[in-house]
Amino acid sequence: MKMITRLIGSLFLALMLIFIVMDGAKILSSNELAFSPLGQVWFQIDRAIGSLTLNTLQAVVQRYVHPFIWDPIIVTVLGAPAWLFCAVLGVLFLYLGRTRTRERYKHIDEL
Numbered sequence: 001m002k003m004i005t006r007l008i009g010s011l012f013l014a015l016m017l018i019f020i021v022m023d024g025a026k027i028l029s030s031n032e033l034a035f036s037p038l039g040q041v042w043f044q045i046d047r048a049i050g051s052l053t054l055n056t057l058q059a060v061v062q063r064y065v066h067p068f069i070w071d072p073i074i075v076t077v078l079g080a081p082a083w084l085f086c087a088v089l090g091v092l093f094l095y096l097g098r099t100r101t102r103e104r105y106k107h108i109d110e111l
Contacts, residue, residue, distance in 0.1 A: 001097075002097045002098075002099070003097070004097075005093050005094075005096045005097030006093070006094060006097035008093045009089075009090045009091070009092070009093030009094035009095075009096075009097060010090070010094070011090075012086045012087075012089045012090030012093060013086070013087065013090035013091075013094075015082075015086040015090075016083045016086035016087045016090060019036065019041070019081070019082045019083035019086060020083045022036065023035050023036055023081070023083060035081035035082075035083070036081065036082050037078060037079050037080065037081065037082065038077065038078050038079070038080055038081070038082045038085045039054070039075075039078030039079060040082075041082045042054050042078070057074075058070060058074075061074065
């Protein structure tokens with residue numbers, strides 16, 4: 001289980017690097033600071049695949065959970081840079097997959 005969470009965390013960090021390079025190329029070509037928001041990247045992937053997961057998620061959250069959750073919370077997350085979202089998820093998964101040390105305190109003889 002730990003290996004799977006580490007793999008997922010590493011994949012998210014690799015995606016973060018890809019998004020940073022893409023945003024860096026966009027910044028260098030346009031000479032202005034502009035990052036790709038997560039919602040735009042998700043919409044482009046949805047359009048390329050031909051699925052409607054973003055629209056389905058919006059309908060499900062607004063209808064069955066609560067409209068308040070969609071508008072201020074999820075819209076804010078979708079407006080964040082894609083690399084930041086991937087970095088947070090990558091660090092979270094790597095933290096969850098870490099190996100914990102059994103021995104917290106060392107004895108005086110081991111120092």
